[in-house]
Amino acid sequence: MKSKLDLDPGLVAACREAAAQVGRRTIEEIGGRTTVSIERTVARLLGVDGVDALDAPLPNVLVDHVHERGGLGRGLAWWLGNAMVQTGDPPERIAAAVAAGELDLCALPAGDEDAARRAVTSETEQRMAAIMRKREQRVALRERLGEGPAPLRYVLTATGNVYEDVVHGRAVAENGGDVVAITRSTAQSLLDFIPFGPTTEGFGGTFATQENYRIMREAMDEWGERNGRYIRISSFCSGLCMAEIATIGALEGLDNLVNDALYGILYRDINPVRTLIDQRISRMINGYFGIVINTGEDNYLRTADAVEAAPSVVASQLINYELARASGVPDEQIALGDAFEIHPSVTNGFLYEWAQAQLTRELFPDCPIKYMPPTKHMDGNPFRTHACDTLFNLVTIGTHQGIETIGMPTEGVYTPHLADRVIGLENADYVFNFAHDFGDEIEFKPGGIIQTRAADVLDGARRLLEQIAEIGFFAAIERGTFGDARRRIDEGRGADGVIVMDEGYFNPCVEIMEGARVA
Amino acid sequence: MKSKLDLDPGLVAACREAAAQVGRRTIEEIGGRTTVSIERTVARLLGVDGVDALDAPLPNVLVDHVHERGGLGRGLAWWLGNAMVQTGDPPERIAAAVAAGELDLCALPAGDEDAARRAVTSETEQRMAAIMRKREQRVALRERLGEGPAPLRYVLTATGNVYEDVVHGRAVAENGGDVVAITRSTAQSLLDFIPFGPTTEGFGGTFATQENYRIMREAMDEWGERNGRYIRISSFCSGLCMAEIATIGALEGLDNLVNDALYGILYRDINPVRTLIDQRISRMINGYFGIVINTGEDNYLRTADAVEAAPSVVASQLINYELARASGVPDEQIALGDAFEIHPSVTNGFLYEWAQAQLTRELFPDCPIKYMPPTKHMDGNPFRTHACDTLFNLVTIGTHQGIETIGMPTEGVYTPHLADRVIGLENADYVFNFAHDFGDEIEFKPGGIIQTRAADVLDGARRLLEQIAEIGFFAAIERGTFGDARRRIDEGRGADGVIVMDEGYFNPCVEIMEGARVA
């Protein structure tokens, strides 16, 4: 695709270089530590699931058990491997025994280190290979049924009741939706565990549980088979359980997952170090199992002004891209976030939106890009919102965004009712078809408003990135660079779940995933 | 403005040449005849107004009186002039006497022909000069108060009650509307007279009466003074009283008038000859008194398919332009009709709409163009209509249309409720501002879908025009060229109101207006 914006290649290169520096430095800064959530992920990938008598998830029981005993610095895997060798039991049985108070992992004799490692690694390999086989079947299914043409139409369900979510999901599919996202009950981000089983009571969303994912997956596969079109499922990784949700997502055949530590930092007051460590592993898992990640730059524009904050969005996209690549996520699985959030009363706001959307597209030609509808300035007038959504849809199709979250007329009031979803989808349907090739049909006036705006934003991003490269990502967050929110490196929820790795720390999942990348 | 469509100048010239031929031939074909309505116009311009004891308008009484006596071939003016000389009374008093049965114009002794002519001509000159002075004051008012920026936002009121129309008109003005159009009660087109006085009961519209015009004019002037923005008034000329409505429009300070004989022919089954003669004079009056005419090509797309019928719209615009010019209407007063009526499910329909709108713009750079919203395919879903209106608004601002009829979300159901008008105006407001310079910012891919479509439509128009030039306008109408409707030259309502002019036929108004053009 020929550049429509006539971007300065030197400027682009400078941005990428600064972002790469930020990425490298950030990864270094979070190195040498694991988190309780990552260790629970190890348990989950070894097949540990279910809850104890007090409804505590067994992965939590196991990890807390070791943590209380001060052993988490070696990694849960080591203790499990040792227990497997010592007891001859598989991980599930060991977990059950620990939960029942019948087994103390740290009190078991420490056997041969290599044997323990081998045992747990080979078990992990088998389990992960099994998941991978299911993933491959899923890819085959997706190819067999086929998907709607890009942009994929992404819709969030939020009834709080997974069975009602299925009703909404079917309506979404029926009306051309391609991705059904299960939003979570409010503040699930803050839970340092994943609830268990099917749930029917959530606020502003339905709990992300493995069973809820399974239920929606089954329903959408059924619809897909009956109607000859594959329906994707998505949900949210962000929060205190990033890597674990990545895991249950892989287990239950999710296709996309919102995955952005910054959301937790800025809007849920989660400790920056904790969640960036979690993000690193959760993205690894998403990348490995072929799940597309959606990043959350759109959120910044909900608390900062979209015209002014545009460079911060581009800067964040470039950093997020680096961090995702470093976790082994391939370009086609990186759906960077962007949003149509300029105030509707800004003269020529449409031109700025087009410039920004096109800029994102040209900077990341192989990433799908997840484009979000206007929400911040939407009020109780559904017609006003619908008109904004129409122009939003036009920019989406005109700039070839990969995924579009469908805007709904009641955006400013409540999470959409069933009918609102259909109204939103119809709008997208109309515009995507009626203006199908408009983007390819037009060129921009050289040096005009659009090209100038894109160049300005890119230059702003460069300045920001160079500054961040200098002071570091954490310092930048502390200074309110993103979304006008300031967060300190040593504050926030979940900080106590960060554990410094001991000499002998060992994580077979990460080794397998990193091994696969080298190969 | 540089051409964006890269039109073939030869093709454009061929179109104009054929259209000019059609215009000339049509004017010739309707020559030598007058109509009862034109003669009533003479009476009106001489100040005859009011009704008789049976509620018949005095202009009708006068003209019928002469017609019954077989004298209309000489023109009403002659008889009036003679009566003025013979009785020494002014036209109003003569009309009253005729209505009272006290005077028989045709039984009066025929005095000196020149004296009669002079009397009635000088009276007409004075009356028309008085109207012209009021028009000049109006232009001054318009300039003093100022108007909203182009495109002018045009809204039709249709409550049936002129006083309620005023409420709607004020809401329109309050929400950014620039032109308030009084639609008529259904089938007023078919009335061979203009109802008299203020009216409060109409169906689908409010009767076009001089008093209703006055009431709305006063209300909008009052609003304009209070708010510092001039509000235009519009209504409909088409039907059996084209020239008379043009006259009362001039008297009451209207700014725009829908003026298209084809509407009457195709959709009201009015005799083609009758209404084209009427149109000629009514346009003369509109042109003379500075009223902008709106032509009705949009209507064709409501009964024919917009993709296929596009060339007929362009052909009609070119013919309408010729006919308007021949009546002395200057370019800036010719608002040719166009509409956004391609079915919303047509792939790339938006591109075709843009091509067509831009084509109209480039063919008539100095005409305002009246652009109409989607109506034909609008259904009961107000959100669907609103989305279509959003893209329509974008094409309007992007192609610099001069006047936009505002689309309303309930278009497919009823004439808009008060709230619908505001919703429609808000949509236009949003798009016109948010995408203000988008049209100037983009260029079209050479030889792309848009340029190709424009070239195809223009070529289709050329073929059509050449054919019409050959067979004549009346034959073309007979063959269903416009709006898929076929109408014969010798059929239709009002044919009996066409009168062959006698040798001594005489029309002082036409002479004055034509004289002004020569001067």
Place this chain on the structure above:
Amino acid sequence: MPDLAPAVDLGAVRPYGDMLDDGLLQLSFTLPVPNSLAARRAALDLAERMGLARAEVTHVQQLVEGYTHFIVLAHCPHAIDFTAIQGDGLDIGYMSHEEVEEFAAAHVGRPIVVVGASTGTDTHSVGIDAMLNLKGFQGHSGLEAYDSFETHNLGSQVPNGALVAKAIEVGADAILVSQTVTGQDAHIRNLTELVEILEAEGRRRDVILACGGTRVSNELAKELGYDAGFSRGTYPNHLATFLVREVAARCSSES
């Protein structure tokens, strides 16, 4: 999968906003009062008068001084027994063009004569043309294309009297009338006038009388004394199904 969504109780159906039985619905209306907190209260009171619960103004806007527009979200406690309505036999199956022809051949055995028009001052002819003309509507041919029908389409702006006269002249089985303009209830007045003319002439029983139009419904038609009414979404075969069944029924009841 076993459907675990809370099961709908068709005996007591309520609006479904976000989930079953939340009863959520939306009202929009304008009140001729100035925008104020008192106006908001008036809007809520109005919802209460409709028996709605927990009404909430989600949008309020002045249209022009003295006129305020509201969008109100409310819970509807009223429930409808859908099972009772379902039993009403409203949803009849329509025959296709071919099926109509076969049925007519078997049960009528002569062309059914219909006369149609868009009447009064209404110039909207697309609806009646869609029903009667060969071209039909969205790929479904009109009655003119049916062997079992003889059609007379008088076009638009036809006075009711002229329509009745034509029906008498050709011995029509059915009179079909289209109405589009509804401003100030123009359609109701006009449709009523037609019935009155027919009754005055003592001909109402002799013909099947059906009407149609964007805002005509079967309910409205019956109320006005018509045998049936057809709205948006009607295809010629729907009309044909109705007519052929009705004529057949009348034939058999006559014999």
Place this chain on the structure above:
Amino acid sequence: MPDLAPAVDLGAVRPYGDMLDDGLLQLSFTLPVPNSLAARRAALDLAERMGLARAEVTHVQQLVEGYTHFIVLAHCPHAIDFTAIQGDGLDIGYMSHEEVEEFAAAHVGRPIVVVGASTGTDTHSVGIDAMLNLKGFQGHSGLEAYDSFETHNLGSQVPNGALVAKAIEVGADAILVSQTVTGQDAHIRNLTELVEILEAEGRRRDVILACGGTRVSNELAKELGYDAGFSRGTYPNHLATFLVREVAARCSSES
């Protein structure tokens, strides 16, 4: 010009669609029934149950099998006596920032202490920030900028208990709470919990309790036991006017 539009009778106000007293309003809702003529009938019956007349389905659409959406146009015969509501003193005049300061100086004479937060699991802080922070909202500075107020903004995701504890700690005159997420009535549960905690601690009478949020209304707030509720469109001076008057009233009634 003399206004000859039919005069509005404020004693009996009805919806205004196209003209005075036409009573036209629009309903939209989904019924969990399959798209059918029976469904249309059910929709009309529902309107009838609301006391509406001449209901008409102007749009019907299947959302997914078994769920049908309707838009219904109807005439509302209910009329509201607006004059009675107008007398309720709902529409109070708000003081400007300066007026508040003067009034406080004259009638309170000490800083009014307020503690605010977005509570429970709600992370939407823009609303409470708009009220309290210096920056304020759309060019109107928040209470932090007022000499007459001492503000404590605890931010978002604040447990109700923590908010009450802070209020007690600083001896707050008013507790201000913001709620945005309303899914499954989260806001109602959360606002209710706060009142319960305050009452359990025997502190409800000691403080002015106000809440706000996109879907909070004064009506709802009062129902839940708050002194006032503020919705979309609130500026800090509105809140300040309410607080300063309320504190002044309490001061004078105490003395």
